[in-house]
Amino acid sequence: MxxxxxxxxxxxxxxxxxxxxxxxxxxxxxxxxxxxxxxxxxxxxxxxxxxxxxxxxxxxxxxxxxxxxxxxxxxxxxxxxxGDTTECHYGLCADLGSTTIVMEAVNMQDGSVAGSVSVFNPQIRCGEDILTRIFYAKDHPEHLEKLRLAAVEGLSQAMKELQRQTGICAEDCAALIISGNTTMIHFLLGLDAFCVFQTPYAVHTLAPEVYRASELGLSMRGFVWCCPGRANYLGGDIVSGMIATGIPEREGISVFLDIGTNGELVIGNRDFLVCGAGAAGPALEGGVVKTGMRAEEGAVDAVKITEGEIRVHTIGNARAKGICGSGIVELLAELFLNGWMDLRGKLIPGVSDAVFEEEDQVKVRYAPGLSFSEQDIQEFLKTKAAAGTMVEYMMNQIGITMEDVERFYVAGAFGTHISKEAGVTIGLYPDIQRERIVSPGNTSLNGARELLLDVGKKEYAERLVEKMEYIQFGAVEDFVHLMGAAMAFPHTDIERYPSVQEELKRRGRAL
Amino acid sequence: MxxxxxxxxxxxxxxxxxxxxxxxxxxxxxxxxxxxxxxxxxxxxxxxxxxxxxxxxxxxxxxxxxxxxxxxxxxxxxxxxxGDTTECHYGLCADLGSTTIVMEAVNMQDGSVAGSVSVFNPQIRCGEDILTRIFYAKDHPEHLEKLRLAAVEGLSQAMKELQRQTGICAEDCAALIISGNTTMIHFLLGLDAFCVFQTPYAVHTLAPEVYRASELGLSMRGFVWCCPGRANYLGGDIVSGMIATGIPEREGISVFLDIGTNGELVIGNRDFLVCGAGAAGPALEGGVVKTGMRAEEGAVDAVKITEGEIRVHTIGNARAKGICGSGIVELLAELFLNGWMDLRGKLIPGVSDAVFEEEDQVKVRYAPGLSFSEQDIQEFLKTKAAAGTMVEYMMNQIGITMEDVERFYVAGAFGTHISKEAGVTIGLYPDIQRERIVSPGNTSLNGARELLLDVGKKEYAERLVEKMEYIQFGAVEDFVHLMGAAMAFPHTDIERYPSVQEELKRRGRAL
Structure with missing residues (x-):
């Protein structure tokens, strides 16, 4: 029990x-x-x-x-x-993402997952990305209401789909725990989220109450609670991630990096937790890249250069339609290791027929009709550098180095699908023993499940939020300086990447 | 505050x-x-x-x-x-009666009554009296729902009417405290009330939770709480009456009698509270009497016999249409004191032209075209005896006499309008100093107001219910015996009524 x-x-x-x-x-x-x-x-x-x-x-x-x-x-x-129906006992937890809503029915007797579904967030109708939605709702209460209803619709769809798959009546459940970022929770509660985006970043709420599902418009008997967040850009999804990974309980220091729309970062252990967030997102997921796409059928998700040829794998083994985050990381790692691209992200013309010039830009063709340009590379480099710099800057602030870090978590779908080796090669991950780099999966959802299974964790989460020290990266000069240094594959200071140096040496390609 | x-x-x-x-x-x-x-x-x-x-x-x-x-x-x-709107601060309380719903807007700053309205209970559509409604709803969930909606409708009407009269937006109020008998509260909550009527009298609830008004179907921001009851026939209206009168706090013993649909009785002080209920109601209110009517325009409400003539007063000074409770009590007292009726309730033919025989019955004409028969008198006598016997039986059980009683409360509209003197004359009230007989008015409503003004009284009411010892009168042999003795005006044992004896002597009419 x-x-x-x-x-x-x-x-x-x-x-x-x-x-x-x-x-x-x-x-x-x-x-x-x-x-x-x-x-x-x-x-x-x-x-x-x-x-x-x-x-x-x-x-x-x-x-x-x-x-x-x-x-x-x-x-x-x-x-x-x-009669006795105690054997049939389920609760719900959900990760309310801007793109995808993932919901689970959890067996409340043994903690096992009885069913899991994923639906697109219907808010996409009102805007593909979060920022578009924030502006869509700003000063338009009727638009805000549309976004709220869309969130409710998405959760309801997930409930119906769960019921269809498992036979569990989601509406009869007594509890639903939701993790989501501050904006998503604002919209679910019917709150304008412009405050998330505007100084002084005093949002409407970071600690929602336990509401009756009916108060939120959900057709469900029970109560709904959203995991509390720490700040405008550091929401309940990250706090939930802390609970899922157990970082705040361990002696060893962890780095927790969640790369999604934004890059969110926590560094700490049982003694301290420092956190922050920055714009380090979309490009890594293929958002800004020209032929970038979501990890759907036809997306290139793995790349190898062998015998001077680029060979790719696509999701569903379909004809390549574009490239997703994990494909980009592997592509860049292979381009770099094979000398098709230098450490500044410049493609080397003549090294292969695949590298060509078009409309004043050097590009590399990674699949028939699909190419990746130097401009794409620069976009990617910028966000990679931003993510890496957040980590470096925060470690400097705390006064630790990567050697002090026991585990380096890369949360979310991104972390799950990227090859660790490629991640290190391009300098997205630090060059540490590979087993210290952990892909914990959907920690937002996992944390929500842990909260669902233990009412005591509500207070724990609330205390956790108080413990988390939030750093505004913003326009710190030091930050800009560090970021400049990170604008290279893997880094301008190659000494930080001994294993990449080793690999280059092995390939006879000293820098 | x-x-x-x-x-x-x-x-x-x-x-x-x-x-x-x-x-x-x-x-x-x-x-x-x-x-x-x-x-x-x-x-x-x-x-x-x-x-x-x-x-x-x-x-x-x-x-x-x-x-x-x-x-x-x-x-x-x-x-x-x-801004500062603390000056404009109201709460609601209501007495949910089977005939009438009375609601007040209470100034939460100074405790004063800002407005008071009374509306007919729309449940009357489904049945004039409570028992009819209980049978109407039994085994018919759709009828029960109709009764529930009618209760909600009545409360909503009262809220609207309050707003119309006072300008106070009742829907914005944060609290509504309701007192009502067990059946009325069952209907409001959507609960079948047949249990109130059927052995072993285990009702569905005696202690309703605090509900959100919206959960009960009321269009109001705040919470609703119904005063808890003690038993099927001893509901929250009586518990509320205890709070209104302060009986459970005083050293002196009080008798509290509420005559409505039933007769409800509490005897006690700060050390003990004994309570019970019995069928001692409708006849006293004119319910069973042929020309009996509610206290509305045209109802005879006061009667005097002077110089061999019956003179009556009607409500609104209108043409007499019937007789209400207070009129009946005065009529009987006058008939008795003037020797038109004996102590067994027999009319004396020949004593006046107003006493006549019709269809094998002796009757007295109290107004043009309106008469009161011996059968009516017997009905009244029976319920008068029942009420008196409840009091006597309970006092015997406790081991006290009327001399030990500090105050004799007659709650409700009945107590308010009946002349004390006439009440004593016919033996409805005991023959004690008149100032010990108290008409506290609508104690159900007054208690609800006191509850509204003090959250601490919720727990007090709950403890009070536990303190109240409930006696089932039922088929106790002793009870039947005592009731036989009470079947006279004022009582077969006239020694109990020295002031009535005195009055008769003064009139030269020794018994």
Missing amino acids: FNGWSRKVYLELSAPSEEDNRADSTRVLEAIGEREEFARASVRLGIAALRALDRVCRESEWKITATLGYDGDGWEILRVEP | FNGWSRKVYLELSAPSEEDNRADSTRVLEAIGEREEFARASVRLGIAALRALDRVCRESEWKITATLGYDGDGWEILRVEP
């Missing part, structure tokens, strides 16, 4: 008699109060459960199962069913 | 700055947490207030008033307004 946000309790009640004619509600509440787990808790009987009580008790000869949800302070009986 | 269920707090917040960019929600919650009254309380920011916060704060340069409602455990900010 977990200490989860949803509880099911089987009760064998005595039927009313002349000697014991307590009211039904008293009978149920007293029986629950006798349970160890609710002995010191406040428990109330919700109106829907109260209305069903009569029928359910009589139907089952007073043997009933009560489902309780946690409202942040106490428990509410949300549902009563005839 | 009262410790009420609704609070208004004026806050002068600092605007966000680079140095202090706390989220708006944090800014508000921290400012409220600094107030003495909320220092140890749990306070949450409701979704509606959160959504309005941005606009309200900017509009008012961060000088806002927050309205908080009590949810039974903690506080929720339900509304924010620009």
Whole structure:
């Protein structure tokens, strides 16, 4: 049994008699109060459960199962069913992303994932990226309402799809824990998110209350809680990631880097947590690159240069339609290691037929009809440098070096799909033992699941937020200086990348 | 300032700055947490207030008033307004009667009543009296839903009418406290009330939770709480009456009698409270009497016999259409004192032209075309005897006599309008000093108001219910015996009524 946000309790009640004619509600509440787990808790009987009580008790000869949800302070009986249904007990958790909403039905008895679905965020209708949506909603309450409804629609779609796949009635669940960045949570709550973007970055809320699902417009019995965030650009998705990775509990220092729309960074251990965020996102995911695309069918996701030829792998083994983040990283690593591109990101004309000039730009053809230009490379280099510089700058501030770092986490889909070796080669990752580089997957979702399974983690998350020291990178001169130095593959200071030097030497290509 | 269920707090917040960019929600919650009254309380920011916060704060340069409602455990900010609106602060209380719903808007600053309205309970459509409604709803969920909606409709009408009369927006109120009998509360919550009527009288609930008004279908921002009841026939209206009269706090013993649809009785003081209920109602209100009617225009409400003539007063000085409770009591007292009726309720033929025989029945004409028959008198006598016997039986059980009783309360409209003297003459009231007989008015409503003005009284009411010992009168042999003795005006044991004996002697009419 977990200490989860949803509880099911089987009760064998005595039927009313002349000697014991307590009211039904008293009978149920007293029986629950006798349970160890609710002995010191406040428990109330919700109106829907109260209305069903009569029928359910009589139907089952007073043997009933009560489902309780946690409202942040106490428990509410949300549902009563005839007989013992404690075996069938699920809760929901979700990662509310700007592109994708991932939702899981979690077995509240053993903590296992009973089903997982992923749907596109319908907010995309109102704007492909977050910034477009923020401007779309600004000063237009009706647009904001559209975004809110789209978030609700996305969550509802995910619930329906979960039910279709698993047979679990998501609407009957007593709890839904959501992780998302500050903007996504603002939209879900119906709050204008322009504050996220505008100085002094005082947002409307970073610590949403536990709401009744119905208050948010969700057709679900239970309660909804969104993991609290630390700042405008450091939202509940990252705090949730802390919970998922356990970084704040370990002695060893970790670096946690989440590359998505923005780059979000936390460095710390059980003694300290420093965090910050910066624009280090879209280009790495293929957003700014001309033939870049999402990791969908037909996207080049792996690249090798052998015998002077570029060979690619595509998702679904389909005809190449573009290149996604992991493909870009491998492409650049291969171009660099094979001497097709120098450390400044300049393509070397003549090294291969694949490198050619078109419209005053040098480009490399990585698949029939698809090429990657020096301008694309520069875009990528800039964001790679930004991400790397955030890490370096923050480590300097803390006064540690990469040697002090036990684990280097690269969260999200990006971290999951990029080859570690290629990541190091182009200087996106530091040159450390490869086992210290960890791809923890969707830590936003994983953290939400951990929160769902333990009500105690609500307070933990709230304390965690207070512990996190937020650094504004902004226009620090030092930052700009460091970033200039990082504008190379893997770095202008190649001494930091001994394993890349080694590989170049092996290939007979000393710098 | 009262410790009420609704609070208004004026806050002068600092605007966000680079140095202090706390989220708006944090800014508000921290400012409220600094107030003495909320220092140890749990306070949450409701979704509606959160959504309005941005606009309200900017509009008012961060000088806002927050309205908080009590949810039974903690506080929720339900509304924010620009500027200081603490002077305009109202809560609602209501007496949910089967015939009439009375609602008040209460000034939460000084406890005064800002407005009071009374509307007919629309449930009358589904049945004139409670028992008809109980059978109407039994096994017909759609009928039950109709009754529930009618209760909501009645409360909503009252809210609208209050607003029309006072300008106070009832929907903006943070709290509504309702007192009503167990059946009325069942219907409001959407619960079948057949249990109220059927052994073993285990009802669905006697202690409703604090609900969000919206959960009950009421269009109102705040929370609704119904005063808890003690038993099927001893509901929240009587518990509320205890709070209104202060009986459970005083050293002196009180008798509390509420005559409505049923007769409800509590005897006690700060050391004990014994209660019970019985069928002692409708006849006293004119329900069973042939020309009986409610206390409306045209109802005879006062009667005098002078110089051998019956003179009556009608409500609104209109043409007499029937007779209401207070009229009946005065009529019977006058008939008895003037020797037109004997102590067994037999009319004396020949004593006046007004006494006549018709269809084998002796009747008395009290107004043109309107008469009161011996059968009517017997009905009245039976219920008068039942009420008196409840009191006597319970006093015997406790081991006290009327001399031990400091105050004899007759609650409700009945007690308010009946002449004390006439009440004693016919033996409805005991023959004690008249100042010990108290008509406290609508104690159900008054108690609801006291609850509204003090959140601490919620727990007090809950403890009170536990303290009240409930007696089932039912088929106790002793009870039947005592009732036989009470079947006379004022009583078969005339020695109990020395002042009536005195009056008869004065009139030269020794028994």
